[in-house]
Amino acid sequence: MRLLFAFMLLVASPALAAVQEIDGDTIRIDGARVRIWGIDAPERRQTCRIDGVERPIGKEAIEQLHSILAEGELRCRKRDTDRYGRTVAECWAGSQSIADAMVRSGWAWALPRYSQDAYLPAQQEAEQAGRGVSSGRRTCEAPARFRRDHPR
Structure with a gap:
């Protein structure tokens, strides 16, 4: 089980919390959704054709x-805080920026409009x-377009 040390995010003092991945750029910490700042990742149900094979890129x-x-x-x-009321936060796993690691791995896109080009390299x-x-x-569509074209 992963443990969380949250500081000034969801609680006033350090606490241990349950963490769950919602999609590639959103986690749930003790029931509260937290959007990772500065990136956009495929939606959970999003697929993409890569080398002729439909892949579950969201998963x-x-x-x-x-x-x-x-x-x-x-x-x-x-x-x-985003327009849906979610906390938007910079997060690290150990010393590693989660946003940078997701973008560097190719499983998220940088959002320079919000991150001031931090993740473009x-x-x-x-x-x-x-x-x-x-x-x-x-032929992968951007997550924003996928959300627009495939509303829940």
């Missing part, structure tokens, strides 16, 4: 987030190396 992004979270104690710092590296949604010949 693959969740698996990547799960492995990143396993790297160390989770810390989050609140940056904002990681995105360029993932694209050049052909990682995640940048692998092979692909």
Whole structure:
């Protein structure tokens, strides 16, 4: 079980909490949704054709987030609240930025509008190396377009 050290995010003092991956850029901490700041990852039910094969990229992004979270104690710092009322936070697993690791792995896109280009070098590296949604010949739609075209 992964443990969380939250500071000034959801509780006034450090606490141990249950963590669950919702999708590649959202986690649930003791029932509260937290959106990872500065990135956009495939939606849970999103697929993509890569090298002629339809792949469950939403589930693959969740698996990547799960492995990143396993790297160390989770810390989050609140940056904002989104239009849905979710906390938007910068989070780290051990010393590793979760957003940077997700983008660098190719399982999330940088959102420079929000992150002031912080994750663009990681995105360029993932694209050049052909990682995640940048692998092979692909027809992956951006998560924002997927959400627009496939409302729940």
